[in-house]
Amino acid sequence: MTHIPHGMHLIAGERVDDGARFASAPASGPAHEFAVGTPDLVDRACKAAEDAFETYGYSARADRAAFLDAIADEIDARGDAITAMGCAESGLPEARLVGERGRTTGQLRLFAEHIRKGDYLDRRHDAALPDRQPAPRPELHMIQRPIGPVAVFGASNFPLAFSVGGGDTAAALAAGCPVVVKGHSAHPGTGELVGDAITAAAKSCGLHPGVFSLIQGGNREVGAALVTHPLIRAVGFTGSLGGGRALFDLCAQRADPIPFFGELGSVNPMFILPKALGARGADIAKGWAASLTMGAGQFCTNPGIAVVLEGPQADEFAATAKGALAGVGAQTMLTDGMAEAYRAGRDRVAASAGVREVLATSCDGRAATPYLYETTADAWLGNHALGEEVFGPLGLIIRARDEGQMLDLARALQGQLTCTLHLDDGDTGLGQRLMPVLERKAGRILANGFPTGVEVADSMVHGGPYPASTNFGATSVGTLSIRRFLRPVCYQNLPAALRPDDLQ
16 A cells, blocks of 8 residues: 655654645655744754653663664564655665665664663773872762754655664664754655654653654755754754755854764775786776666765776776776666756866766766766866765776875875775785875775675764764764764762662
8 A cells, every 4th residue: 555645744743734835856656745844843843852851861771772672663564665655755776775774773773782781881980089198089980971952864865774763863862862853855755654653662662752853844944943953962964065064064153062963975085006906907897886886876985986006907997997887777866956966066077177088978857877087196186176076976087107196195185984995915015005094084994895885883983084074083873873962971979869870
């Protein structure tokens, strides 16, 4: 049976419709109408979240873990409807949506297990030393505590894993923070289904309904109202550099500045070292083409740049990549706007001085086809724009004169989510020279692989220096992401009855 969206906001457990509507723009199937967000709804949701924090922020870890597990169960119970709606709205294939739903529920269950263990609290204790000279030491306890209501912005390119019930929401709820989500207008029906699942889980667990709210649609005024609301204590965001930077600036300009955890984009360069290029350059080129075109290139870890040393082996690498990309047909992009932005990025690269076209295709409407260009390191170093992300299946090969210029390229990079080294045993020396540079540039460094695909695990870092993200000390994927929504509190000589239960 086809799911028909109710099209309303979810404010503290209630479906709310204030009259104004917008129509969705699905890749296939009928459009549906959804309520439009307003600053008044933002205020209502934030006040409900603050009310919920008085209990949820001090709830037992076991209770919050049960809530996360319940959300995962409720999402799975709506699995077929979520998949169908997500495919229609985004144009993504069914297998991708099924996999992304599994990632989303797996993430929720992983976080539940993680907080049950309690290690994330970083509990510390310094016993009193009353006889210490020249002055006694008081008894000190320290623990991580939740910060309060968190605003989350749904991402366009992941309708599930980085959206309404995705990583930011899961991390905040795990930490003990109520969440107010501004849903992305690219997939409001999918967001609604997940929002209904979270609301049902909150009710089944007997939680204050203000622990979760979903505001659909709305213009920039709604987003601004959310990040500047005095009750919001942090923001989680995945999206464009321009939009993220605007919200980041609003957070910094508040009378009480709050952290903005934004994941904004990256070109994820690959450095293909000489021995690896000579031994298996063709295989690397084919793997790069597959990674570059996966999901129409709409991944924040899409490897848009490949750096090689000039010479016949670089020629072979480019020819193989061209052949592999030429066999990839048109793919549907997530929105018409993304498709337009992709073509604009293509045109910007193609028109840049020193850039040569390797593979040209043709795409229009909401479709994307791959493009491949190459340039010299001198041209790239002289044109900052060539280091900017093109969100889609476009690759740029950079030919360096020698190993020294390859190092110059690494030093000139902006902050990245990932950097990759393709190397063989004979490349170890150059790899050792590159590593101190790349560690300062990226949150994740790979060897002999491709960065598309971000494992949800304790050790994962999905973040990096600006502009990859706005906080280089944080990650938006993995259990460490919970720490974004906690702050350390020290208790000095406080009676046990007044300390948090987790310190008993």
